[in-house]
Amino acid sequence: MMGILLLLALVATSATTTLGFIMPAAHPIASPVRTLVTAVAAAPSAVVVETFILPMGDDSRLKIRCESETFKDLALRVNALLASFRNIKAANAAEDKKGPAPREPSLEFLTKNFETHLEMECNPNIYPDAFHATVFVKVKNEVLEVTSQCQLSALVDALKLYKQTYKIKMEASNAEPSN
Numbered sequence: 001m002m003g004i005l006l007l008l009a010l011v012a013t014s015a016t017t018t019l020g021f022i023m024p025a026a027h028p029i030a031s032p033v034r035t036l037v038t039a040v041a042a043a044p045s046a047v048v049v050e051t052f053i054l055p056m057g058d059d060s061r062l063k064i065r066c067e068s069e070t071f072k073d074l075a076l077r078v079n080a081l082l083a084s085f086r087n088i089k090a091a092n093a094a095e096d097k098k099g100p101a102p103r104e105p106s107l108e109f110l111t112k113n114f115e116t117h118l119e120m121e122c123n124p125n126i127y128p129d130a131f132h133a134t135v136f137v138k139v140k141n142e143v144l145e146v147t148s149q150c151q152l153s154a155l156v157d158a159l160k161l162y163k164q165t166y167k168i169k170m171e172a173s174n175a176e177p178s179n
Contacts, residue, residue: 050166055154064118068168070111075159081107081122085130116141122152
């Protein structure tokens, strides 16, 4: 009964008017609950932390808490990687091709959110195109390390879904990843 009363009290954000309907003032826990409800109502709003879901090479998924700034940084780097694939394709298709295509920079992403390290690497110079590219992913903390891989196209789709789900605003030059 006390748990139900506490839950009802927490739902009520206006402590002085609503609490009177939930429990009588003479109830033994009315004063502590009233104090708790008042504190919750006066507390600043919580920081929203989004979850980034990355499909891995098999049927598994990686869920990691991710701040919007981390997402934006990763999206920019993935866009640069996709541009590298386009540059390689254009260089290989050029009629006046002289020697091998120029070397393009790799995707190297490292971040630490909430005591968890996330690392991603992908070298565009070793894959024929972006659809065949694999991104190597490592997630670790003090007690666990998981290394796996995902397709670049799956990473792009995950970034698009994250952006859509959490309504992340990107600058015009920082458009969402595209193939």
